[in-house]
Amino acid sequence: MRKPIVAGNWKMNKTVAEAIELAAAIKRELGDCKDVDIVLCPPFTAIQAVSETITGSHVDLGAQNMHWEKSGAFTGEISAAMLRELYCHYVILGHSERRQYFGETDAIVNKKVKAALAANLKPIVCIGETLEEREAGRTEEVIETQVRGSLADLTPRDLVECILAYEPVWAIGTGKTATPEQAQEVHAFIRGLLRDIADEAVAQSVRIQYGGSMKPANARELMGQPDIDGGLIGGAALEARSFVEIVRGAI
Numbered sequence: 656m657r658k659p660i661v662a663g664n665w666k667m668n669k670t671v672a673e674a675i676e677l678a679a680a681i682k683r684e685l686g687d688c689k690d691v692d693i694v695l696c697p698p699f700t701a702i703q704a705v706s707e708t709i710t711g712s713h714v715d716l717g718a719q720n721m722h723w724e725k726s727g728a729f730t731g732e733i734s735a736a737m738l739r740e741l742y743c744h745y746v747i748l749g750h751s752e753r754r755q756y757f758g759e760t761d762a763i764v765n766k767k768v769k770a771a772l773a774a775n776l777k778p779i780v781c782i783g784e785t786l787e788e789r790e791a792g793r794t795e796e797v798i799e800t801q802v803r804g805s806l807a808d809l810t811p812r813d814l815v816e817c818i819l820a821y822e823p824v825w826a827i828g829t830g831k832t833a834t835p836e837q838a839q840e841v842h843a844f845i846r847g848l849l850r851d852i853a854d855e856a857v858a859q860s861v862r863i864q865y866g867g868s869m870k871p872a873n874a875r876e877l878m879g880q881p882d883i884d885g886g887l888i889g890g891a892a893l894e895a896r897s898f899v900e901i902v903r904g905a906i
């Protein structure tokens with residue numbers, strides 16, 4: 656069975672002081688939780704402080720992005736080794752906001768996924784269609800291109816280290832959640848793609864999160880779907896109470 660994984664993507668929110676407060680509150684409630692992999696993804700500036708705050712608990716740490724090169728003249732960028740040094744074990748890659756505002760393509764995401772794996776970071780690879788694409792009946796085509804492009808050339812051993820996050824762009828920050836049926840349909844399609852790219856064992860072991868206006872009121876039903884293995888939470892992860900409730904909904 657796949658262990659559920661719930662990650663909080665704090666995006667560009669929380670000062671260091673606020674991040675410590677939120678991480679400490681989550682640790683108090685969930686520090687001993689072994690049934691769900693719990694990952695906090697603060698902004699870069701708060702990673703070290705959150706790392707120290709959650710130390711000794713089962714709550715884990717991730718980043719929201721990284722560069723694919725090891726070091727060098729890449730002003731403003733952060734490498735995988737820099738994240739590992741702060742005890743990050745996960746990194747969100749190819750979030751739709753990175754794709755939309757920073758021009759990230761599947762080819763770029765693929766380079767980042769390979770660099771993350773080489774550094775022993777587990778990539779949380781985001782995919783998802785826009786409203787326009789869904790209404791044009793192109794959801795599966797878009798998802799297939801993103802999955803094949805972002806995961807190109809990975810071995811089965813690499814693939815099982817990856818987490819996928821299906822985040823329909825129209826559901827992010829909008830309050831519009833995909834229905835459990837809509838989400839399950841795409842998750843099953845993604846699992847089918849993994850079967851095609853690799854094999855049944857890989858398809859059965861890769862965890863696929865849902866993201867997009869997930870909150871305590873809808874989390875349990877979404878994560879209760881057979882191919883939904885957790886959540887990638889934005890807005891509701893900025894408050895301990897709602898994040899904790901969502902995590903409890905995964906058990």
Ligand code: 13P
Nearest residue numbers: 664827828867868889890
């Ligand atoms: P919201 O939960 O705010 O819709 O954001 C989802 C998301 O983008 C997580 O990566």
